[in-house]
Amino acid sequence: MKETRSEALSAGRAVLAIVLIAFFVELLIMQFLPYLGYAHHDTLLFSILDAAILSLVIALPIYWLVLSPINQEYVKRLKAEDQAEEMTHMAITDPLTRIMNRRGITVGLLDAMAQAERYHMPLTIAMADIDHFKEINDTFGHQAGDRVLKDIAALLADALRMPDKVGRYGGEEFLIVLPHTGLVPGRKIVERIRASVSKTSFDLGAKKTRLTISIGVTQFKPGEDLEQLMSHADRALYDAKKGGRNLVVARKSR
Structure with a gap:
């Protein structure tokens, strides 16, 4: 993309140089015609106008032959890059909640x-799960459940x-990744999140109600793989559910 844009700028500068050269050469010729023995009674303004017209006649075909194809290629590549970026974004974004999906957050965690x-x-990392989410869907319908998720x-x-x-991460589960954060400050962060959720009224359509989430937190240990780390978070979440x-x-x- 940068190469195409550079080519367009270089070609544009070349066309501009040709046009300016043609303009000044024509202007000089018009002014020196009398000294070469040719009758020339036009004013300076007419000479400038004549040179400008000649420059325009030269510039138009050069533009359509050189700059226009390069510009079209630039626009084409720009659209292709935008489409590729949009597809990449869609591939790692959950369409309902507009945050990362399981694939996206897993890639982020691995990084x-x-x-x-x-x-x-x-x-x-922390694994958060909405408490009694199945009851929300069963009682108020899936649209209400979708609003809660969002x-x-x-x-x-x-x-x-x-x-x-x-x-x-899946269903009503959310994975939170906290880089440069130890277990103690990480727990404080998610504790504030838990408290904030419990104080919020959620619109279920028929009425508004309070909901809660349970969160399991664990710290990455050097040498652990993804499966081991996630298993610790899952066990912590299970303990939070089991604890009430x-x-x-x-x-x-360990």
């Missing part, structure tokens, strides 16, 4: 694990810091 391993930085996803995304990531829900449970890697 965070690699960075934590390489630079010896802490990394904490609202909680937005709440999670707004509560996180710039380097943090969140994605819909609307809880945050932290579990250390």
Whole structure:
């Protein structure tokens, strides 16, 4: 893309140079005709106009033969890149909640694990699950359930810091990735999120109600693979559910 744009700029400068040269050459010829023995009684203004017309006659075919094809190719490539970027974004975005889907957040987590391993930085993850979500769908319908998913996803995304990531891991589960964050501060972050959700009224269509989430938190241990790390988060989430829900449970890697 940069090469095509550079070609267009170079060609444009070349065309402009040709036009300017033609303009000044024609202007000089018109002015020096009397000195060469040719009768020429036109004014300077007419000479300038004549040179401008000649330059335009030269410039138009050059533009259509040189600049126009390059510009069309540039626009074509730009559209192709935009389409490719949009497809990539769609491939890692959950269409309902507009946050990352399972694939997107997993890729983000793998990248965070690699960075934590390489630079010896802490990394904490959290698995959040909406409590009694099946009852919401059964009682109020799937449209109400979809609204709850979208609202909680937005709440999670707004509560996180710039380097943090969140994605819909599946169903009513959300995976939160907290780079450069240890287990203790990570637990405090998700505890604030849990409290914020519990204080929010969610629109279920027929009425508004309060909901809760349970969250399992764990810290990445160097040498762990993705499956091991996720298993610790899942166990912590299970303990939060078993403990009565609307809880945050932290579990250390062994």
